[in-house]
Amino acid sequence: MSSTGSAPIAYLMKRYPRLSETFILNEIAVMEGLGATLELFSLLPPEPPPHHPLVADIKAPLHHLPLAKGAKAVALLGAHGRSLRAHPLRYGHAIGRALVASLQSRRPLSVWKQFVRAGFVADRCRARGVGLIHAHFANAPAAVAAFASVMSGIPFSFTTHAKDLYLTSQRVLRRRVRDARFITTCTGYNVDYLKGFLPSSAHDKVHLVYHGIDLNRFSLRPEARPRHGGVPLILSVGRLVPKKGFSDLIAACALLSEQGIGFQCAIVGEGPLRAELAADIARRGLDAQVRLIGSMTHAELAKFYHEADIFALAPQIIANGDRDGIPNVIVEAMASGVPVVSTAVSGIPEVVRNHRTGLLVPSEAPAALAEALRQLIGNPSLGVQMAKAARALLEAELDCFETTKRLKALMVGCACGHDHAPSVPAATALGATALPAPAAGE
Numbered sequence: 529m530s531s532t533g534s535a536p537i538a539y540l541m542k543r544y545p546r547l548s549e550t551f552i553l554n555e556i557a558v559m560e561g562l563g564a565t566l567e568l569f570s571l572l573p574p575e576p577p578p579h580h581p582l583v584a585d586i587k588a589p590l591h592h593l594p595l596a597k598g599a600k601a602v603a604l605l606g607a608h609g610r611s612l613r614a615h616p617l618r619y620g621h622a623i624g625r626a627l628v629a630s631l632q633s634r635r636p637l638s639v640w641k642q643f644v645r646a647g648f649v650a651d652r653c654r655a656r657g658v659g660l661i662h663a664h665f666a667n668a669p670a671a672v673a674a675f676a677s678v679m680s681g682i683p684f685s686f687t688t689h690a691k692d693l694y695l696t697s698q699r700v701l702r703r704r705v706r707d708a709r710f711i712t713t714c715t716g717y718n719v720d721y722l723k724g725f726l727p728s729s730a731h732d733k734v735h736l737v738y739h740g741i742d743l744n745r746f747s748l749r750p751e752a753r754p755r756h757g758g759v760p761l762i763l764s765v766g767r768l769v770p771k772k773g774f775s776d777l778i779a780a781c782a783l784l785s786e787q788g789i790g791f792q793c794a795i796v797g798e799g800p801l802r803a804e805l806a807a808d809i810a811r812r813g814l815d816a817q818v819r820l821i822g823s824m825t826h827a828e829l830a831k832f833y834h835e836a837d838i839f840a841l842a843p844q845i846i847a848n849g850d851r852d853g854i855p856n857v858i859v860e861a862m863a864s865g866v867p868v869v870s871t872a873v874s875g876i877p878e879v880v881r882n883h884r885t886g887l888l889v890p891s892e893a894p895a896a897l898a899e900a901l902r903q904l905i906g907n908p909s910l911g912v913q914m915a916k917a918a919r920a921l922l923e924a925e926l927d928c929f930e931t932t933k934r935l936k937a938l939m940v941g942c943a944c945g946h947d948h949a950p951s952v953p954a955a956t957a958l959g960a961t962a963l964p965a966p967a968a969g970e
Contacts, residue, residue, distance in 0.1 A: 534943040535659025536565040540649060540669050540676075544570040544590065545583045548767065550826060551739040551856050552664050553582055558742070558932040560587055564939070567591065567656050569649055571672060580826050591652050593645075604644060607651035611679045614654065622646070622678040632699075642668055646675030654680050659943030660709070661685075665692040670704050683709040683942050687737075690853040690874065693718055698725045705730050709942045712737040712935060715853045715875025737935045739856060740928030746863035748919065749834040759790045760905050763836035763866070765829065765857040768799030768820075771850050773842030773871065775801075775808060779894035780842075780901060782812040789902055793818040794836075796829065833864035838904050838911065840869045843876065844891040854879055859926065862886070862918035867911030869900045879926070885918035 539556060541549075559566060566588035573595055594600045612619045626643040630636035649672055653661055661676055663669035666688035677684040685708050693701075693713065705711055705726055712735045713719055719736050726734070762781070766772040774795060781793050795805075795818070802820060809818045824832065833839070839861035845851040854875040861868055862879065868886035870876050871893075880886035887904065889896035904911045 534564075534940045535657055536567050537939050537943050538567045538569055538649070538653050538656075538658045538661045538682075539588075540569045540661055540663040540673050541571070542665060542669055543572040543575055544568055545579045546575045547578065547580060547823075547826075549664075550580055550582075553580055553586075554740070554742055554928055555932055555935070556586055556588065557582055558740075558928050559936060561929075562932065562936050564936060567653070567658055569652070571645055571668060578825055591649075593648060604648055608644075608647035610651050611647050611654075615679065615681065618679055618681060622675050625678055626675065629703075638668075639671070642671040643675050646672045646679060649673070650676040650679035650682075653682055658682055660939055662687070662939060665689060666696050666701060666704060666711075667692045670708075674704055674707050677707070685710045685712070685939070685942065687712045687714070688718065688722075689714055690718075691850050693721070694849045694851060702726060702730075705733055708733065710735060710938055712938070713853075714739050716878055717875040718853060735934075735938060737938075738926055738931050739854065739859070740926050740931030741856075741859050741863055741922060742928045743863055743922060746830060746833070746860060748865035749836075759792050760837035761835055762791055762793040762838045762840050762901060763796070763832065763861070764793065764840050765796040765861075766841060766855065767797050768795075768801040768805060770801065770846045771843060771852060772797075773844045773891065774805055776842040776844070776892060776894045776897060777840055778805065778808050778812065778814065778818060780840075780898035781814055781818050783895060783898035784901060784905075785812075785814060785817060787898075787902070789905060791817060791901075791905060793840075794832075795820050796822070796824050796832070798823045830860070830864070833861055833866055836861070836866050837908070838869060838901060839866045840897070840901060842871050842889075842891065842897055843873045844871065845873060852876070859922065862915070863922055865915045865919060867904055867915045868918065869897065869904065871897075879918075879921065881921075884914065885921050886914055 541552060545553065556566060568588045568590045570590060570592040573592060594603055626639055630639040633639050653676065661673045661682055661684040663673035663684065663686040666686055670686040673684040673686060688711060710733050713722065716736055719734055722734050723731050764777055768774060784791055806820055809815060841855060841858060843852040843855065851874050858868055858870055859879060868880055870880050870886060870888060871891040872888045873891050877888060880888055882888040887900040889900050
């Protein structure tokens with residue numbers, strides 16, 4: 529039992545630890561700080577180092593299948609055998625669920641893969657006295673959690689984010705929401721999307737819980753400091769994939785260069801588009817101004833925010849529907865006091881309010897992006913004003929301790945054996961915090 533008196537909560541993730549999913553790690557750390565007892569499950573082997581330093585502070589045990597094929601097979605057979613003996617009817621029901629789902633799926637083997645994984649999760653959760661299985665992401669982790677719940681009788685819930693939400697079919701999501709005790713998502717934009725296709729009877733299951741940020745980990749950059757030879761630095765961070773819009777940022781930088789505006793741009797991150805983006809930079813003659821500097825540890829990035837004069841990210845919705853929610857790097861830049869320029873995509877306008885906490889432009893519009901960057905380069909006091917308002921917004925509405933308390937209240941109600949998730953004050957999309965009005969002429 530945890531210090532709160534509830535049963536342990538299982539966190540089920542595709543891979544843990546994972547350097548790109550700091551928001552989940554932060555949530556786990558705060559959960560433990562709030563007194564919750566956790567059991568962590570990784571469907572895939574843990575990501576090799578380097579790990580975020582916070583990983584070392586996590587007390588919860590990590591469960592994952594053995595790497596060796598023979599040992600993995602033995603572990604799975606043992607787990608499924610114990611699950612069958614413990615609850616034969618439940619196990620049979622889970623097989624029936626898997627059969628129906630596989631007949632309806634375009635990837636039936638994937639359904640059975642999640643069923644097999646679920647046997648391991650159900651067995652361990654039952655042995656550890658888990659009261660709730662909570663999956664991060666609506667795709668494979670939520671599928672495993674649903675099967676494990678049927679096998680074990682332990683309720684499950686899940687958090688859906690961005691890619692997993694928009695690339696999972698609405699039919700599948702309706703089924704998973706129906707079976708889950710509750711679901712959370714990290715933007716008001718996502719809530720509206722879910723309620724647009726879920727039956728009205730399921731709307732009360734959907735809860736808005738923003739990814740909070742530990743403001744203690746991000747100090748404000750000095751307002752007055754020597755710039756890089758008098759040239760402002762534009763920082764961008766993200767995986768080098770189409771939905772991040774780095775090609776638009778490079779095009780905007782080309783426009784700034786053509787206008788004779790001095791700047792430097794540093795793009796932090798790795799990904800499949802690296803060679804293509806490097807070629808674009810060279811083709812536009814921007815090698816001296818735009819750098820792809822690879823990945824950084826989180827500690828290095830936190831320091832690098834202080835070097836930046838502007839943070840820019842230009843997310844877009846790509847052809848298959850994939851998109852960001854609220855990129856964590858935007859919130860981190862805001863926490864560090866760096867003025868932000870971004871696109872009006874998905875949940876981004878919930879934190880980047882145009883001319884109040886940052887500048888917003890349409891997606892896939894390099895000229896508009898260039899103009900917003902030019903405006904901040906030419907008017908640093910505007911950036912300072914917006915950065916202060918952005919930090920105030922985070923302090924009021926995105927403090928991770930407050931957002932995680934809301935999630936914990938939902939979880940503990942289920943882990944204590946309640947029939948329904950407890951009623952907690954309904955979160956609304958950001959917008960209640962009073963912020964300065966736009967400056968004259970904006």
